Amino acid sequence: MNHQISKSNRRNWIILNLLSMTFIVIFFYTGKYFEQPYLFFAGGAISLVLLIISFKMGFVKTKLWRLVHTKKEDLDERQILVVLNALRYSYVVFVMFCLVIIYGFALVNKGPINVLVAACLLYSAHVLPAVIIGWTEKRSVTVKTVNNIILIAYFNLP
Amino acid sequence: MKSRKLYNRISVLRKEKNVSRQELADVIGVNFQTIGYLEREEYNPSLDLAFKISEFFGLPIEIIFSPQPLKPLFEEIIELKKKIGGN
Numbered sequence: 001m002n003h004q005i006s007k008s009n010r011r012n013w014i015i016l017n018l019l020s021m022t023f024i025v026i027f028f029y030t031g032k033y034f035e036q037p038y039l040f041f042a043g044g045a046i047s048l049v050l051l052i053i054s055f056k057m058g059f060v061k062t063k064l065w066r067l068v069h070t071k072k073e074d075l076d077e078r079q080i081l082v083v084l085n086a087l088r089y090s091y092v093v094f095v096m097f098c099l100v101i102i103y104g105f106a107l108v109n110k111g112p113i114n115v116l117v118a119a120c121l122l123y124s125a126h127v128l129p130a131v132i133i134g135w136t137e138k139r140s141v142t143v144k145t146v147n148n149i150i151l152i153a154y155f156n157l158p
Numbered sequence: 159m160k161s162r163k164l165y166n167r168i169s170v171l172r173k174e175k176n177v178s179r180q181e182l183a184d185v186i187g188v189n190f191q192t193i194g195y196l197e198r199e200e201y202n203p204s205l206d207l208a209f210k211i212s213e214f215f216g217l218p219i220e221i222i223f224s225p226q227p228l229k230p231l232f233e234e235i236i237e238l239k240k241k242i243g244g245n
Contacts, residue, residue, distance in 0.1 A: 076188035078201050138200070142191055 013058030020051035064130040090128035169197040
């Protein structure tokens, strides 16, 4: 089943997802320096919930996640091109982002990055290709998997 | 190397043959959205894909695809008729 979602809605969910991830880090770091950090931790928890919801709405329901993680054999030539371009750009963006974070931490003498920042970097690395496709693709995404082909053939579905 | 835009008659030929995008996509082995991208001329097919489309419609590639804007089919038919009639 393909969830038809407009390009603007898709972009909004992507923005919300990236902002949620950013706010988790902000809330965590600012909460450490206050006497009553509970509000900040609550903010972090809300951001985490928003992250999960926006991930499902922006990447799972729109089939972007599946497109990026589908085997090359199950994609057609245009989809392969779209995914390869997204991987290329996301590699560049991720490398720059990592370098900025690492040098930033080194400059302010904060030492090595902590687990939360590392987790966010890991998450970014995984979603960036889907972010790029979701931002640039003009129309909704469909991916025909092997299971769908079997269903379509067996039930003669359109 | 920037590729130039290719024009095509896939939409017209598909409607003449009364074939849906999904049916055409299943025969030539692509996602039906790719057929849409091809028809809107937002994507240039590979040589292999162009040949598959040509084989499906039973027409030469140059009738289906062109680097110049294509005339409507009826105009081409009228021109052909004139040429044949003239010979």
